[in-house]
Amino acid sequence: MDYLAQIIKGVLIGTANILPGISGGTLAISMGVYEQILHALTHLHKETRQSLSALLPYIIGIIGGITGLSFSMEFMFRAWPLQTNLAFIGLIFGGLPGVLRQIASPQQNDRSPRGISTLSAACFLTLVIATALSLMKAGQGQPDVVLRTGLIPSLLLFLLGIMSAGTMVVPGISGSMILMMIGFYQPLLSAVNRTLLALIMADFPTFLTQGIILAPYAAGLLLGFYLFALLMETLFSKFARITYCSVLGLVLSSPIGILAGIPGACFTPGAIAAAVVCFFIALVFVLWLEHD
Secondary structure (H helix, E strand, C coil), X not given: CHHHHHHHHHHHHHHHHCCCXXXXXXXXXXXXXXXXXXXXXXXXXXXXXXXXXXXXXXXXXXXXXXXXXXXXXXXHHHHCHHHHHHHHHHHHHCCHHHHHHHHHCCCXXXXXXXXXHHHHHHHHHHHHHHHHHHCCCHHHCCXXXXXXCCHHHHHHHHHHHHHHHHHXXXXXXXXXXXXXXXXXXXXHHHHHHHHHHHHHCCCHHXXXXXXXXXXXXXXXXXXXXXXXXXXXXXXXXXXXXXXXXXXXXXXXXXXXXXXXXXXXXXCCHHHHHHHHHHHHHHHHHHHHHXXX
């Protein structure tokens, strides 16, 4: 049952990572699996078998969430935007008890400042910054670009891969939103979809062409995951309490970022009532996963 729960959490993290405005890292913290995944990523070279065993259910879930649920989630966000977004807020808020426990009961080797004012300032600062970033509209970004092969385009995709990995690992940052603002979200999503469809249809020429285009981005992702995982593991191992205070600010700001782009016409009494139900169902679901 634990293995199934880990796969489900991976599905939710994978789905969150492709939805603009939602942070997969924050969701991972909310579900209590963030540090476990970080440790496995940063110890792959030392504890290869154990790390792969720990990562496997999450990898299966993340791949399943990205490839299997992306189309249905896209439909749900179009058809029921308020209800679906409130469900994700419930998923995130379900992890608040775990975050608060980490703040209230720090480890003995924690070097974080002990003062309440410093910890509160870390929470408030990230709350303000995340709220400001969340209110930036994706439509104000650059027009979508066309993905090409070549030295300069490949180098750019490699750097974008590193950046995307960072936004997936660092809690509170929506990589999809950033990619959307600079015009790369839709081209990358389309390229991934074409690659997957070509593989399913055994269209190997198209699969090879799209694979060559996406290879630098994939290489950047792998490098970025490792580098940013090392950074975040250091923060959580040495400055866990103040890091969790910052995460608390990100969690509290998440409803603003998630709900900012929903049209006002969606806020009807019936939709609000259904959304509240979705929120509490998702909240209870995460609490159940944590204590399973």
